Amino acid sequence: MIARSRLCRLYLRSVAIGFAAAAVFVALLLGFDVGRLGQLVARDPAGMLAVLMLWIFNGIVFSGVQFGIAVMAVAERPDGSGGPGHRAFSATPVPVTVEARTRSPRPVVER
Structure with a gap:
């Protein structure tokens, strides 16, 4: 039970870090107006929905990457000898x- 709660805390922390990184990424994307995305979002009535979707989908990706990095870091020992196995x-x-x-070259057969 203790190991399960530690794993849940690790996952929730990774999700929080991933969505925070996604918020920074989307803010930079809109702030630097990459591909005129900032102008498009500002002028379109559904622009906030697009920003929300961009943040959620990037948050899912960044959370997965963060959790993968966290899991891989658990397997390493501080002395660099690797984990069990x-x-x-x-x-x-x-x-x-x-x-x-x-091989000898095959003869070319013309049809």
Whole structure:
């Protein structure tokens, strides 16, 4: 039960950060008038609906990215050894000789 509540807190924090980042992104998008989007939103009667949709959809994307980053960060240890199940990869490259075989070219058949 404790692990479930920590996971829920992690998810809700990621959603809050994602939607805050989306709000900043949409504000910058409209403020710098990228593609004259700010003018279009200001002149259209349904402009606020477009801004709301832009914020919600970007918030969903940014939240997913934030949650993915948070989950991946949980698996890492501070000493850099990785989480459980992660072995350090330490292989040295060994050159291998490979014989290259060529096929004789196929005859061109004209129709």
